[in-house]
Amino acid sequence: MAKYILKRFLHGLISIVIVVAIVMMLIYSLLDRTTIFAEDEVYRKLQNNARTTYTYRRWQDYGYLHYVNYNDWLNEQVREGKLDPETKDEATDLGRKPEDDEGVVAQYVKEFTDYYESQGYKVERLKAVTSRRKVAAGGQAELFAHKDRPLVSRLWSYFSSIVTIDTIHYVDEDVDIGKRELTFTTHDPVYGGEKFSPAIMGNGTKHKYLLYFDDKFPYLHQNLITINLGTSYSVNKDHDVLETMLQSQGSYVTRPTVFPSGHVEESADDLHTAIYLEGSLAGSELLQSRFEDDYTNVLTRRGGRSKVAFSFSIGILASIMAYALGLPLGVFMARHKDGIVDKLGTFYIVFIMAVPSLAYIFLFKAIGGSMGLPTTFDVNNGTALMYVLPIVSLALPSVANLMKWLRRYMIDQMNSDYVKFARSGGLSENEIFAKHILKNAAIPIVHGIPGTILGALTGAIITERVYVVPGTGNLLTQAINFYDNGVIVGVAMFYGMLSVVAIILGDVLMSIVDPRISFTSKSR
Structure with a gap:
């Protein structure tokens, strides 16, 4: 069994890689990449060369290409100690046209061009856009290099960064870091050190808190191991897909919060989510009054449930309803084949299959609304009644599907030879249905x-x-x-993983229900 599960899991991983590769190919190769700016307000406001450079920067963010701006390259040279700040300031002053470059500017422009062309990049120089002999808005001369990312490189980058482990070497800078270490405390500073609450805190790590307790289920939380499905650029800007699905929604929930500086105020900031943000403390007096280091990037507490919680609640209750109704009705239809219940059930199955799902969902919504049931969700002030219509709408097609297949499987079993032998052996119809027909017919359902x-x-x-x-x-x-390409790829990955796990668990469950099914190969 273990060998089979491992083999099936490996095959599933290969399938996931293929699916993600196809999705990436469709997004990054076959679709027009300019569509990402359809709702981009910044893009609309920019003009001339500023819009062009912004376009390439966003294409790099979305994973279309590698992009290097000349000024960014000069700054990198300064950080690496290859260029002094004074020379860098002089080299930054590009001429309005390439032939206007002189001295230091011409030297570093040539060095930039030669280096990136040797790396396979395409180097582009945008002349200054002038209006009445003055540089127009956004018309400054620009120099940059870009190179499209191949599919293999994009795939490797994605899968190699899915699981990350936080370490004390995450932060590159030594400024304001002090000693890189992990600290264990029995009295979490978030609670002012007043109550027993163990936590592991890091310095030099990405997250301030690597392990901690709070009052939110499952009460014990960790940031040491992070799953990264892909970064969102529109739906939930700069947040990972999985974080977007698990993050609470709704209005802010404030409570007395003890900040690292000792300052206490009513705030919705969740200090347990603090992430290192370089230079954030120095640039804000508000942050300086609250924090002692650059672990200032925090999420906020919200009162509503997460996206996954809403979907799972509706889905699992709809599934329970579907199995509770579909299985008994399917059995009854099979046992009373061609009876009135079987005919009514068949009509219902045909109706659900024939009518588009959108049509009967709107029908149920209209009927439920006329009965006073909520027809939309309220994240902050929701009631149990708002779940009724979505659950019913989601369950009814599943009921029909279970009725159809269980009836078919049972009727197939009723015509089998072993049923005839059971009858000839003197077993009653109830015993035959309960011990043989239903058990065998339920295997595909299980x-x-x-x-x-x-x-x-x-x-x-x-x-x-x-x-x-x-x-x-x-x-x-x-x-x-x-x-939002990052979310599309991340959701496809999420769906793929769930599908693989579901198939493997289905095989295992099927072998438990029917001992005759074995996934171990025996040599003769």
């Missing part, structure tokens, strides 16, 4: 249970759109609408 449970995490795209559910199903459509 295989789909893990997929149903894990599938609840992915949400339901149409149902969540209609009922305005802030869940994970709506996340993919939002990402597509805003051309």
Whole structure:
């Protein structure tokens, strides 16, 4: 069994890589990359050369290419000690045209051009745009190099960074870091050191808190190991896809907060999420009054549930409803084949299959609304009633599907030879159905249970759109609408992993239900 599971898991990983590669190829190679600026207000305001350089910077952020600006390259030379600041300031002053470059400027422009062309980059020089002999807005001369990222490189970069382990060597700078170390405390400073609350804190790490307790389920949390599915650039700017799905939503929840400086105030800042942000403390008097180092980038506490929580709650309750109704009805239809219940059930199955899901979801929404049930979700002031219509809309097609397949499997089993032998052996019809037919017919149904449970995490795209559910199903459509490539790839990865795990668990569960099924190969 273990050998089979490992083999199936490895095959699943290969399938995931192929799926992600196809998604990346569709996004980065076949679609027009300028579509990412459709809703970009900054892009619309910029003009001339400033818009061009902004375009390339954003293409680099979205993973289309590698981009290096001449001024950024000069700054890097200063940091590496290859160039002094005075010479750098002089070299920055590009001429309005390439032929206007002289002295130090011409020297470093040539060095920049020669180096990046030797690395396979395309070097572009934009002449200054003038208006009445003055440089127009955004028309400063620009020099930069760019190179498209190959698919293999993009895939390697993505998969090699999915799992990261935080270490004390994360921060490159030594400024304001002090001693790089991990510290264990039994009295978390977030609570003012007044109550027993163990925590492991880092200095030089990305996260200030690597392990801590709080009052939010599951109460013990860690930032030591992080899963990175991809960074969002539009839907939830600069946040990872998984973080977007797990982050609480809704209005801010404030409480008395003890900041590292000792300052106490009502705040929604969650200090346990503090991340190192270079130079942030020096540039803000407000942060200086609250923090003692550059671990100032924090998330906020919100009162609502996360996207995954909303989707999973609806999905799992809809699944329970579907199995509770679909299985008994499927059994009853099979046992009373061609009866009135079987005919009514068949009509219902045909209706659900024939009518587009969007049509009957809107129908149920209209009926439920006329009965006074909530037809949209309220993240902050929601009630249990707002779950009713989405659950019913999601469960009814699953009920029909379970009825159809269980009825079919049972009728197939009823015509099998072993059933005839059982009858000839004197077993009653009830014994034959309970001990033989139902058990064998349920095996394919059992295989789909893990997929149903894990599938609840992915949400339901149409149902969540209609009922305005802030869940994970709506996340993919939002990402597509805003051309958020990182989220699209991350969600595809998430769906792929759940599918692989669901199939493996289904096989294991099926072998448990039916001991005749074995995944071990025996040599003769």
